[in-house]
Amino acid sequence: MKNSEIWVAFYTILVREIRRFTRIWPQTLLPPAITMTLYFAIFGNLIGDRIGEMGGFSYMQYIVPGLIMMSVITNSYSNVSSSFFSAKFQHSVQELLVSPTPNWVILMGYTLGGVARGLCVGLIVTVLSLFFTHLALESLFLTILVVCLTAIMFSLGGFVNAIYARSFDDVSIVPTFILTPLTYLGGVFYSIDLLPDFWQSVSLLNPVLYMVNAFRYGILGVSDINVYWALVIVCVFIVVLFGFGLRLLNQGKGIRS
């Protein structure tokens, strides 16, 4: 395919993905808005006032970056896993497979579709958080960089999940039993300084901790870990997941007989 044709194919996949999640907005955009509003109201306002300060900020301000990041992670992941698995399930993925679209374009199209939803939800949650607290912005560049890289990484993770999934249960297992615990234990609601040494060391094995803290640093200027180290980890994950996802596509794993 010529470069211009590749661009059209990529753009087509991306637009289709965006059209999909905006068409079903009550399932994709509304639930995180409601859930996060409840988090802000209950954890931030009601309980947060009793907790006091954390990292030099009010508890509400402290958890907002983590909750935004949690929404981005969950939504970018689930967008790709559910969209690609649905395409497999109703065989519409064959529309792409019979076409000359290169596999790396398919992977990038779906990934960017997941990123679009992650950022869209992230923006909605950010706007909602402003009704509850004031947010300073330490570094706009770092904030955007971290949120984009994180959305890319989890979109790629969702794609790999969808490739292996054989049923809708398989699509929900990873978010329920792996992603949610990692996110909750990834410093969204607390600083790991509060943990005993042993659990601090264990927490450092959790990749979500690095993303949440790097994002929090971009907004509040405080972090439990080295931000540059966090960026390196995310980039390594992206490269590995992209390579792995592309390999699976080239092999036709789960999509070709």
Place this chain on the structure above:
Amino acid sequence: MTYAIEISDLKKRYDSGFEALKGIDLKVEKGDFFALLGPNGAGKSTTIGILCSLVNKTSGKVSIFGTDIDKDFAKAKKYLGVVPQEFNFNVFETVFNVVVTQAGFYGISRSLAEERAEKYLKQLDLWDKRNDQSRMLSGGMKRRLMIARALIHEPEVLILDEPTAGVDIELRRSMWEFIKKLNEQGTTIILTTHYLEEAEQLCRNIAIINAGQIVENTSVKALLKTLNQETFILDLDTSLPNGWALPGFSVLVSKDASTIEVEVIKGQSINAIFQALDAISVNVVSMRNKSNRLEELFVKLIKG
């Protein structure tokens, strides 16, 4: 000579160990109307799946318009349009979007895609339904939508896998008229079907595949010539007299003696039947084959 499709020693063994293709060779000429026939599980869909990259081959060579799929599958895919047996579009997309989106996957610009979508949706009587979700269409409309989608990049070869399965007679006829026109305009057509009369009426060349092997590959005309025996059913205007016989023919007379089944062996003249009936002043009202001629050959070849 460059063929539309050229397959040599194509083998496919699935992970389960099932050998779906045992080294088939096949050539389809440009502009041909070609039938690939075979019983269920014979290897038709596997062959088509390999051609359009839904199935990975185990070994062998496949070229589409001279392009080896192992060397440049992307180029080879551009020559092909595929209408699969099962509906495989996003049922929540509108009819128009299903077709235009497919064009995008081939790198066709949005404006050209919309132009072609209008052309093919109109030709296939789906233009009025363009804004409907595709899940709302009837079975026949869904089939036509898949044809429009397969044509959106104007392929040189159109592969139709059981396109008329479950489609009513009127729609089937109009669908074949459309496909015939495409063929007349130069598109190579490859079809699989269970309706053998369709293959007999439409196709010029034919391959019969059984248990992963090609058991016959010739022109429909040449194949029909090999038929040694045909059974004709004749409806008569009056009942035959008791004990009537037709020397040299095997005849089965119905209960009311007004319909007969006559087996005609190759070389025998049908005129003899008419002369014998004329001699007793019985007229033939209508005459037809008991079964499709191709069907008889098909069954014979499959049984081996």
